[in-house]
Amino acid sequence: MAVIPVDVAGRPYQVVVGTGLLADLGQHCHGRLRKRRVPVVTDARVHAAWGGTIDTALAAAGHEAAWRILPAGESTKSWDQLTALVDWLLAEEVERGDHIIALGGGVIGDLTGFAAAIVKRGCQFIQLPTSLLAQVDSSVGGKTAINTAAGKNLVGAFHQPALVLADLAVLDTLPRRELLAGYAEVVKYGLLGDAEFFQWCQTNAAAMLDGDAALREYAVARSVAAKAQIVKADERETLGLRALLNLGHTFGHALEAQTGFSDRLLHGEGVALGMVLAARYSARRGLIPAADAELVAAHFAELGMVSEVQGLGLNCDGQTLVGHMLHDKKMDAGTLPFVLFRSIGEAFLAKDVALDDVAAFLDGQLAG
Ligand code: GLY
DSSP, X not given: XXXXXXXXXXXXXXXXXXXXXXXXXXXXXXXXXOSSEEEEEEEHHHHHHHHHHHHHXXXXXXXXXXXXXXXXXXXXXXXXXXXXXHHHHHHTTOOTTSEEEEEESHHHHHHHHHHHHXXXXXXXXXXXXXXXXXXXXXXXXXXXXXXXXXXXXXXXXXXXXXXXXEXXXXXXXXXXXXXXXXXXXXXXXHHHHOHHHHHHHHHHHHHHHHXXXXXXXHHHHHHHHHHHHHHHHOTTSOSSSGGGXXXXXXXXXXXXXXXXXXXXXXXXHHHHHHHHHHHHXXXXXXXXXXXXXXXXXXXXXXXXXXXXXXXXXXXXXXXXXXXXXXXXXXXXXXXXXXXXXXXXXXXXXXXXXXXXXXXXXXXXHHHO
């Protein structure tokens, strides 16, 4: 088991990474659950897989889950679900010192965290992330949000959890495609700031994804530790450091938009392709050797992930993809910052990127 501190000013907390944490939930939450009934927010898919484990664990500690079971999928991050969840939490008479539990992936974590941020001007909440992506990224760092008609994650709050329990047992039940998509966010930490970790990924990813428990704990714990450092240094993304976590996300967001934010391209798959494009675009600007950019593409390809945009069968040109980027929430006074590479293992925020050049680059990528 690994325990990683997230030392944000005024609200430090721990991320625990290990196997069997959900089954021992009562013990890990000792001293936090003040009432018999504990509000637990989840989705129907996760409830079917882990609801029984949570019920048993809470009962063993003298508690009872008050379940809020929502539909699985991105559309749950909506105003309607938020208001219904807030009303439900108020009906449950949740107080500021109570802990609301979010059991699920990024959708459940983001929605529950946002509700916890606004109910009674801020309640405690505990993240029990059930996807690899949520374990290494969205459950840590306090970004909470819903989607609106204008776009994804445009309404939300920074609200740190009180505790995160990343139970590696949940990874065994994930579909392979979802596991691989989450893995993109693991590689991200190596690519953006830790060349040695990228090399570790190149050597160990296949065995880790196939189920090696020690490698899984190492990959998740090292990713969380990397994120904790960044969040500690730049919690509100004002210093240009936390923005590095958006590596691959600007290109990836455009691909997700073009594929209608559908199952054609999962978020993590978009991030993986986005990191390939960020590396190749960095090479186009002479920042890194082309051969280094190809290491990124080769790594994803070796694992059976889509690593070329032609693989998506998009019927569009580069300008169309750039058009999607213009709706990115990172737009800043008419310019769009891109996370590019100084080297593999050192990313930086480039604020001088000409979108026409990006469109021409994407034309080349789309043509193959
Ligand atoms: N997922 C990016 C961040 O937490 O800042």
